[in-house]
Amino acid sequence: MGDMEAGAEVDIWNYVFGYVKMAVVKCAIELGIADVIENHGSPMPLSELTTTLRCELSRLHRIMRFLVHYQVFKEEPIGQDSMGFSLTPLSRRLIKHGEKNMVPLILLESSPTMLAPWHSLSTRVLESGDISPFEAANGDDIWSYTEANSGHSDLINEAMACSARVTVPAIIEGCPEVFDGVESLVDVGGGNGTALSLLVKAFPWIRGINFDLSHVVAVAPKLNGIENVGGDMFMSIPNADAAFFMWVLHDWNDEECIKILKKSREAIPKSKGKVIIVEAVVEEDNKSDELGFVRLMLDMVMMAHTDKGKERTLKEWSYVLRESGFTRFNVKSIRAVQSVVEAYP
Ligand SMILES: C[S@@+](CC[C@H](N)C(=O)[O-])C[C@H]1O[C@@H](n2cnc3c(N)ncnc32)[C@H](O)[C@@H]1O
Structure with a gap:
C-alpha cells in the first residue's frame, strides 16, 4: 500500500x-x-x-x-x-461566560435548524437547485425564519456577538487607523450591537448607530454612545461618516451586494466617507494562512444556510465594489478569518 x-x-x-x-x-x-x-x-x-x-x-x-x-x-x-x-x-473557549468563548456559535451551528439544510446540499448544486437548502429544510429563507422564531433569532444574535468578541479586538489591534477621523459609524446588520459597543469603547470619539431589521434591534440592549435603528438595508441606510458591514455581505449574491453597497454610498459623505467591510477574502493561489480552511468551510455554510450568499476572492470583491460605484479600495489582513476592506466613493 x-x-x-x-x-x-x-x-x-x-x-x-x-x-x-x-x-x-x-x-x-x-x-x-x-x-x-x-x-x-x-x-x-x-x-x-x-x-x-x-x-x-x-x-x-x-x-x-x-x-x-x-x-x-x-x-x-x-x-x-x-x-x-x-x-x-x-x-x-467553552467556558460559558468566558471572554472569548465560542459556545453560542457552536450551539447555533449544531442546532437542528442549522444542521437540517446540509441534507439537501447536493440538490442545491444541481442545475435545478433553485431552493436554498435552508428553505428546503425549514420552509423559509433564513431571515424570514429568524423573524418568525424568536428562539432562533436569539441564538443567531448571541452567536454573532461571540464571533464579534473575537474579531473586533483583532480589528482594533491590527488596523486602528481605519477609524481615524470617523465621527459617526453605522453598523449595518449590526445584530445586538456587540461589535459597535467594542468599537465605540476603543475609539470613544465615534457616535454609533446600530442598524438591523426591526425585530433584531427591538431586543438589542441600550448601550452608551449607540443608537439602535430598525430598518431594511435594501431600502435605506442611516447617514454616517462611515458604514460598517461585518459578516453581512457574504449572505447575499453579487446583485444584492451591489444594491446594498449603493445604498451605503448614499449614506456616507462623498468627500470623507468610506465603507468598512469585514469579511473573508478567499485565497485563489493556495497560499492561505492557517485559517484558510475556515474561509472555505464558511463558503459551504453560505451555500447551505443562505439563499445565494458566498465567500469572495479579491477579484470578486473588486467586481462588486467597482459595480457599486466605489473608486478605490484597500484590503488589510488581521489575525482573524476575516480581512478589513476600506472602500471609498
Ligand atoms: C450574519 S449576521 C451579522 C451580524 C453582525 N454584523 C456581526 O458580525 O456580529 C447578519 C445580520 O444582517 C441582518 N440583516 C439581514 N437582512 C437585513 C436587512 N434587509 N436589513 C438590515 N439588516 C439585515 C440580520 O438580522 C443579521 O443581524
Missing part, C-alpha cells in the same frame, strides 16, 4: 464520523463540564466531576476519554496516585 493509499485509509474515517467531534463538544457544553472544572480551580477527579454534574460515572468517563484524546481537556496528576481533569486553551 502506497503512502497516499495508507493516508486515505485513515483519513476516510474523519469523513465517516466527521460529526462526532461537534456532537461531543456540544454535549460537554450542555453539561457545563468546562465551567465546573474552571470553578473547581485545580485538577478535578472523575469522581468529583461525576458528582457535581450528576452524571453516570462510566458514561462521563468515556466522554472525557474522547475529549482528552482531542486535547479539549487534559489529565494531570493529583498527589501521588490519582489524576484530575483540567482545562486546555481549547476548553477555555
